[in-house]
Amino acid sequence: MSEKDYTVPALQKGLRILEMFDSNCRALSQVEMAQRLGVSASSIYRIVQTLTSMGYLSKIGTNTYALGTQVVSRGFSYLASREIVEVAAPFITRLRDSTSLSSHVGVCDGAEVLYVFRALALQRVSVNVPVGTRFPLHTTAMGRALLLGTTSAELQTQLQGQRLDGYPKPAPQTMPELIALCEKERAQGWTRHYSDHSTALAVPIRNFTGQVIAAINISGPDPIMNAEGVTETLLSELKQTASDIMRQVGGI
Structure with missing residues (x-):
C-alpha cells in the first residue's frame, strides 16, 4: 500500500483552507476557497462548517470567513x-x-x-x-x-x-x-x-x-x-x- 493511501482527504482540505489565509488574504468566501482547491463549493461545505464550529474559522459576512480565535x-x-x-x-x-x-x-x-x-x-x-x-x-x-x-x-x-x-x-x-x-x-x-x-x-x-x-x-x-x-x-x-x-x- 502506498503512502498516499494513508492520507485523509477531508483533513488535507481543511488544513489547506487554513493555509490560504495570510497578511495579504484575511477573508475568503466559500466559493473562493473551493476555487483555490479546484473543487465545488458544496464539496467543502461540511469542512468549512466544522472549522467554524471549532473556532478555527470565523464567519464575518454572508458566506465570508476569516481565521478564527482558535488559530491565534x-x-x-x-x-x-x-x-x-x-x-x-x-x-x-x-x-x-x-x-x-x-x-x-x-x-x-x-x-x-x-x-x-x-x-x-x-x-x-x-x-x-x-x-x-x-x-x-x-x-x-x-x-x-x-x-x-x-x-x-x-x-x-x-x-x-x-x-x-x-x-x-x-x-x-x-x-x-x-x-x-x-x-x-x-x-x-x-x-x-x-x-x-x-x-x-x-x-x-x-x-x-x-x-x-x-x-x-x-x-x-x-x-x-x-x-x-x-x-x-x-x-x-x-x-x-x-x-x-x-x-x-x-x-x-
Missing part, C-alpha cells in the same frame, strides 16, 4: 510555551542541581496545566512528571499556582462546566472549597499539594503586566519535603528562581 490562541500558546521553556530551562536545571529535587515548568491550557519542561531529580527516589503531561488545574500545586493571577469570579468562569470532584483529596472537591483555597494561596504567593506520598511546592511566573504566564515547582518524597525547616529553604530557592526567570522575560 493556539499559535500564541505554543510560542509562549516555547519561549518560557528556553528562558526557564537553565534556571530550573540549576534549581534541580541545588536541591536534588525534581523541578518542572507548566503553562495553562484551558482548564489544565500542561507540563512543558522538567529537570529530573538526581536522587533515586524522585517525582518526575513527563513533558506533555496534563492535569486539571485544581489538582496540582503548579496548576493552582497558575490560578494565582485570577480573581474568584474569573476562576469560576475559567473552570465553568469542569467537574472538580472525583479526584483524590486533598484536591478541592467543590468550587467554594477551591475558591477558599485559592484565596489563601493567593495571599501567601505560593501553593502546596500532597499526592501519592509526595509533596510539591509551586510559584507563578509573571510577565511585565503582572499576568501569570507559567508556573514552576519543586517536588519530592514526603520525608524529604516535610522535614523540619526544609519548606522554608525550598520556598526561598523556588522564589529566587522565579525572580531570575521573570527578569529574563521582563516580568515584575
Whole structure:
C-alpha cells in the first residue's frame, strides 16, 4: 500500500483552507476557497462548517470567513510555551542541581496545566512528571499556582462546566472549597499539594503586566519535603528562581 493511501482527504482540505489565509488574504468566501482547491463549493461545505464550529474559522459576512480565535490562541500558546521553556530551562536545571529535587515548568491550557519542561531529580527516589503531561488545574500545586493571577469570579468562569470532584483529596472537591483555597494561596504567593506520598511546592511566573504566564515547582518524597525547616529553604530557592526567570522575560 502506498503512502498516499494513508492520507485523509477531508483533513488535507481543511488544513489547506487554513493555509490560504495570510497578511495579504484575511477573508475568503466559500466559493473562493473551493476555487483555490479546484473543487465545488458544496464539496467543502461540511469542512468549512466544522472549522467554524471549532473556532478555527470565523464567519464575518454572508458566506465570508476569516481565521478564527482558535488559530491565534493556539499559535500564541505554543510560542509562549516555547519561549518560557528556553528562558526557564537553565534556571530550573540549576534549581534541580541545588536541591536534588525534581523541578518542572507548566503553562495553562484551558482548564489544565500542561507540563512543558522538567529537570529530573538526581536522587533515586524522585517525582518526575513527563513533558506533555496534563492535569486539571485544581489538582496540582503548579496548576493552582497558575490560578494565582485570577480573581474568584474569573476562576469560576475559567473552570465553568469542569467537574472538580472525583479526584483524590486533598484536591478541592467543590468550587467554594477551591475558591477558599485559592484565596489563601493567593495571599501567601505560593501553593502546596500532597499526592501519592509526595509533596510539591509551586510559584507563578509573571510577565511585565503582572499576568501569570507559567508556573514552576519543586517536588519530592514526603520525608524529604516535610522535614523540619526544609519548606522554608525550598520556598526561598523556588522564589529566587522565579525572580531570575521573570527578569529574563521582563516580568515584575
